[in-house]
Amino acid sequence: MTGTDPAADAADLWTAREIAQQPAAWRELAGSLGGRRQEIEDFLGPLLARDDLRIVLTGAGTSAFAGQILAPGLARTLHRRVDAVATTDIVSNPHDHFAADVPTLLVSFARSGDSPESLAAVGLADTVLSDCRHLVLTCNPEGGLYRTLSGPERQRAGRSLVLLMPPGTNDQGFAMTSSVTSMMLAALMVLGGCRDIDQLADAAAAALPDLEKRARALAEERSDRFVYLGSGPLTGLARESALKLLELTAGRVVSYFDSSLGFRHGPKSVLTDTTVVVVYLSNDPYTRRYDLDIVRELRATLPEERVISIGCRDDAGEETWSFPALGHLADATVAPVLLLAAQHVALAQSRALGLDPDNPFPAREVNRVVNGVTIHALDQ
Structure with missing residues (x-):
């Protein structure tokens, strides 16, 4: 390279x-x-x-x-x-x-x-x-x-x-x-019983070039702190997104996750002027209201470009990064497509730091497949 x-x-x-x-x-x-x-x-x-x-x-x-x-x-x-x-x-x-x-x-x-x-x-x-x-x-x-x-x-x-x-x-x-x-x-x-694979694959393939471009531009800002938020199934997605960033930057970019509602209850203390917050917006109309509430609240306190919303329903014009063809699907079904954004963000941040994303821990402090775990006999 x-x-x-x-x-x-x-x-x-x-x-x-x-x-x-x-x-x-x-x-x-x-x-x-x-x-x-x-x-x-x-x-x-x-x-x-x-x-x-x-x-x-x-x-x-x-x-x-x-x-x-x-x-x-x-x-x-x-x-x-x-x-x-x-x-x-x-x-x-x-x-x-x-x-x-x-x-x-x-x-x-x-x-x-x-x-x-x-x-x-x-x-x-x-x-x-x-x-x-x-x-x-x-x-x-x-x-x-x-x-x-x-x-x-x-x-x-x-x-x-x-x-x-x-x-x-x-x-x-x-x-x-x-x-x-x-x-x-x-x-x-x-x-x-999911039968939407072709639709998911089409949406992902169409979005990949733009996601890569956006992620590289974001990496140029050199933020050292990211927060991922989501509700319901998208809370798990936020957690995986935070881990991906932590892994590929070898911990040099600190990442945090929470639910959209839970974030206000103390964890909001993590915010600084240079924090990037990514909010996954639910496709469920009821749940989505809570996601949009935290987006608006955060954009009132942080620079607007540092609050990124990712979702599939562009009817309100609130998504920063959008997959509008998937707005009718359940959140868990679209999660693999939304995860592409987090993967690209982690890759771009790793490259911007001069790391090798394929091997961010050359001294093997953390391994690709976990080892060194002792499995103890079960005492029944």
């Missing part, structure tokens, strides 16, 4: 390519899942027909935040209990999160499938619960989770189903980009 054009240099990065490939990856995903439709129905149909089924969405870091984005919408669609619980919480406190011994579908999101907590959470669920099935969404056919749960004995017994994302989504960059959006959409397709 020795060129003089930052945009050209960025194109050589794994992270940049993996952000750009997402629309194509989503279309490929829809095709591959369509080819397994009967197998998926045979596994999930009997489970989802059970009124007492609990669904737990789990993962670590970005994979955990994917569950936080999806859980509220899936609960509404499926009319049942859907909880997002990080593998890190399951491993440290399994009896708290599996206190009720009810039929459970554990949905594991895992880019590599090699995180110690991912494997341990599956084992703990099988140990603590008397009736547990597993749906695994992963990007790595060589990962421990894939190899463990795709075994013929488990498949024949109907105890697990492993869905592999398109090959290119096993991100080589440090931060999860195409991996997480693909896994989110896979969950929406097989659990939530």
